[in-house]
Amino acid sequence: MAMLHLVNKSPYDACNLDTASSIMKSGDSLLLIEDGVYGAVKNGKAASLLGGLKVSVLGPDLAARGISEDKLIDGIEVIDYAGFVDLVEANDKVQSWL
Amino acid sequence: MSEAVKKFMYINRKAPYGTIYAWEALEVVLIGAAFEQDVSVTFMDDGVYQLMKDQDTSGIGMKNFSPTYAALGDFEITKIYVEKESLEERGLSLDDLQHLVWEDEDEDWAEKDSIRLVSRTELADVLADQDVLFNF
Amino acid sequence: MKLTIQVNEGPYQHQSSDTAYFFTKAALEKGHEIFRVFFYHDGVNNGTRLTTPPQDDRNIVNRWSELGKEYDLDMVLCVAAAQRRGIVDDGEAERNGKDATNIAPGFRISGLGQLIEGGVQSDRLVVFGD
Numbered sequence: 001m002a003m004l005h006l007v008n009k010s011p012y013d014a015c016n017l018d019t020a021s022s023i024m025k026s027g028d029s030l031l032l033i034e035d036g037v038y039g040a041v042k043n044g045k046a047a048s049l050l051g052g053l054k055v056s057v058l059g060p061d062l063a064a065r066g067i068s069e070d071k072l073i074d075g076i077e078v079i080d081y082a083g084f085v086d087l088v089e090a091n092d093k094v095q096s097w098l
Numbered sequence: 099m100s101e102a103v104k105k106f107m108y109i110n111r112k113a114p115y116g117t118i119y120a121w122e123a124l125e126v127v128l129i130g131a132a133f134e135q136d137v138s139v140t141f142m143d144d145g146v147y148q149l150m151k152d153q154d155t156s157g158i159g160m161k162n163f164s165p166t167y168a169a170l171g172d173f174e175i176t177k178i179y180v181e182k183e184s185l186e187e188r189g190l191s192l193d194d195l196q197h198l199v200w201e202d203e204d205e206d207w208a209e210k211d212s213i214r215l216v217s218r219t220e221l222a223d224v225l226a227d228q229d230v231l232f233n234f
Numbered sequence: 235m236k237l238t239i240q241v242n243e244g245p246y247q248h249q250s251s252d253t254a255y256f257f258t259k260a261a262l263e264k265g266h267e268i269f270r271v272f273f274y275h276d277g278v279n280n281g282t283r284l285t286t287p288p289q290d291d292r293n294i295v296n297r298w299s300e301l302g303k304e305y306d307l308d309m310v311l312c313v314a315a316a317q318r319r320g321i322v323d324d325g326e327a328e329r330n331g332k333d334a335t336n337i338a339p340g341f342r343i344s345g346l347g348q349l350i351e352g353g354v355q356s357d358r359l360v361v362f363g364d
Contacts, residue, residue: 001226001227003225003226008249008250008253008364015143019111019142019143022218023218023221023222023225024222025222025223025226033253034249034250034253035249060256080260081256081257081259081260082260082263082264084257084260085257085260085261085264085266088235088237088261088358088360089235089266089358092229093228093229093230093231093358093359094231094358094359094360094361095109095225095231095233096231096233096360096361096362096363097111097233098111098233098234098242098361098363098364104353104354106350106353118275119242119275122274122275122314122315125314125346126274126346126349126350129345129346129347129350130346130350130353132347133347133350133351133354135350135353135354230353230359231359231361232240232353232359232361233361233363234242234274234275234363
């Protein structure tokens with residue numbers, strides 16, 4: 001059973017991305033939304049947490065915060081709200097790391 | 099209409115009193131107990147603070163709701179997971195927490211521990227096994 | 235897919251009500267079923283009709299009311315959380331001796347059992363919060 005993990009806080013503000021990335025199992029997916037999208041920026045300290053994980057980021061939240069896609073860690077998929085819905089459907093359950 | 103019993107997990111990650119999440123989460127757990135699902139509760143990150151003994155809220159004017167955790171056993175909530183790493187990071191051990199128990203009617207009402215101390219890796223497996231995850 | 239959405243935060247204070255709205259709308263547009271949207275903690279504040287946001291900003295409460303009307307959604311404010319925070323309908327006003335009501339169109343006040351039922355009846359529970 002695969003889980004979709006949602007992280008909505010900046011990794012520089014809270015430990016949620018730390019917790020989520022360390023508890024994720026093989027086959028799980030991570031979606032960064034709201035302030036969580038800052039975790040997707042390359043060369044930041046948080047980038048090392050995401051190695052080897054299936055990570056997506058919500059495009060509208062990136063754009064709102066002025067983060068262009070070329071600033072993202074390689075291999076991160078940018079999705080929209082429709083894609084968010086698809087991710088929820090593709091996984092068995094959702095864990096919101098609030 | 100879903101007939102099968104689902105595995106419900108209530109996850110607590112926030113400290114009590116600074117915000118209302120701990121108390122209002124507990125209210126969901128208590129109401130949810132009547133719905134006859136397979137219930138577990140997790141305390142991790144700052145959520146472990148909710149179970150600390152000797153809470154005295156008289157100075158801050160808030161209701162001390164910590165005695166409610168001791169009643170969870172009476173609501174047939176017998177699987178309470180506490181994450182080991184969360185305790186250790188905070189300089190705590192199980193001794194700092196309330197001793198939560200339930201009475202097993204199949205064994206002559208023998209008192210059993212409700213708290214299961216688990217590592218993060220073990221907790222990952224527990225969570226993976228659930229059907230519905232509640233967060234607050 | 236049948237979904238229950240849980241919204242834990244009030245309008246404007248935190249983005250979670252916005253995200254929940256756009257997610258719910260996208261799910262409906264894709265043909266999925268929203269079993270219930272359940273508002274808990276400060277999320278009940280999404281259900282007051284008395285907000286007056288600036289003209290050039292989104293009207294979060296109205297947006298939920300309109301989506302609720304368009305898709306006949308069941309949007310529930312938790313009664314205990316609503317009582318604490320002063321979101322009142324006719325029944326609550328009468329029961330608790332309040333001299334006014336403020337519930338927005340499309341919302342109803344009910345118990346936590348509605349959230350639990352959502353978890354039992356739906357394929358997915360998605361929680362939006364802080």
